[in-house]
Amino acid sequence: MKRRVLSLFLIAVLVLSVVGCGSPTTKKETLKVGMEIGYPPFEYYDADGTTVIGVDVELAKALGEKMGMEIEFVDTAWEGIFSGLDKGDYDCITSAVTITPDRLLDYDFSDSYIKNYQCIVTLKTATVKPTKPEELAGLKVGYQEETTSDIFLTDMIDNNKVKCETSEYPKVLDVFNDLQIGRLDAVLCDSTVASSYLGDGSLFKQTWIQDSAPEEFGVCIKKGNSALTTKINSALAELKKDGTLDKILAKYF
Structure with missing residues (x-):
């Protein structure tokens, strides 16, 4: 008698545990x-x-x-x-x-x-503020390597449209850091990226932006x-x- 009651109790516990668990959650x-x-x-x-x-x-x-x-x-x-x-x-x-x-x-x-558009950024206090890529001539210009900014400026230099001293960086943060401390005269970068460095109280100024053919x-x-x-x-x-x-x-x- 006791064995039968125990067996029924164990079956009830098993049923309740299954019901309580519900359907297994599907892993995403x-x-x-x-x-x-x-x-x-x-x-x-x-x-x-x-x-x-x-x-x-x-x-x-x-x-x-x-x-x-x-x-x-x-x-x-x-x-x-x-x-x-x-x-x-x-x-x-x-x-x-x-x-x-x-x-x-x-x-x-x-x-x-x-x-997105290519753009030029300088310090607000810069003596020279290029209003087009050709005016980068003779300046120290920084950009992030292997980006469309790199491609854009390299293409201009290769086609003799501008002559400037270039510096490429692994991260865009480093480009703006060097612009801020005066190691660079200008930065060529994405306009969408430049937007985070501009605005009220910023040390930087966007001096040129593409007016057509957006990326x-x-x-x-x-x-x-x-x-x-x-x-x-x-x-x-x-x-x-x-x-x-x-x-x-x-x-x-």
């Missing part, structure tokens, strides 16, 4: 996103020095929500960011990547999410990964439609 797929943390306002550390914030950070998280995926950020130096994608260190790059004809030969891109940024994806490209484009379209993308951009620009 993780999307690894490569970015160069240190490129404000797109990706940089907050005042606490550990929290990553910025346009691309919020965009990636919003895309992840739409796609039902967890986002894992992989901090990567810009000069190796594309090779990291080639090796499979991450699934895509969301790091203010300009969509260019050359890059389209090797990679797939999402639809664009922002327009466009997109999520960079390994060539041939059409499934991921389609998913990202679908999610991006939703973010544009429901106003989420506009809210993210308005927060930083």
Whole structure:
């Protein structure tokens, strides 16, 4: 009798435990996103020095929500960011990547999410404030290596449109630091990046900006990964439609 009661009790406990657990939670797929943390306002550390914030950070998280995926950020130096994608260190790059004809030969891109222009920045107190790239002649000009700013200025120099002393840096933060302390006369950079260094109380002044042929940024994806490209484009379209993308951009620009 006691054995039967005990058996029934154990069965009841087992049934209740199964009911209590419910259906097992489905684990979300993780999307690894490569970015160069240190490129404000797109990706940089907050005042606490550990929290990553910025346009691309919020965009990636919003895309992840739409796609039902967890986002894992992989901090990567810009000069190796594309090779990291080639090796499979991450699934895509969301790091203010300009969509260019050359890059389209090797990679797939999402639809664009922002327009950008090249610009020149100097100190407000600078004696010479170039109002066009040709006026960089004879000046010390800094830019981040392997960016479209690098391509833009190198092309001008190679085509004898300007002669200037150039300095390239691994991070744009270093470029502006050297401009501030007087090691550079001017900086060539993305207008979207310059915006975070300008404004009331700033030491810097934007003296020129492109007036046509804007660059466009997109999520960079390994060539041939059409499934991921389609998913990202679908999610991006939703973010544009429901106003989420506009809210993210308005927060930083």
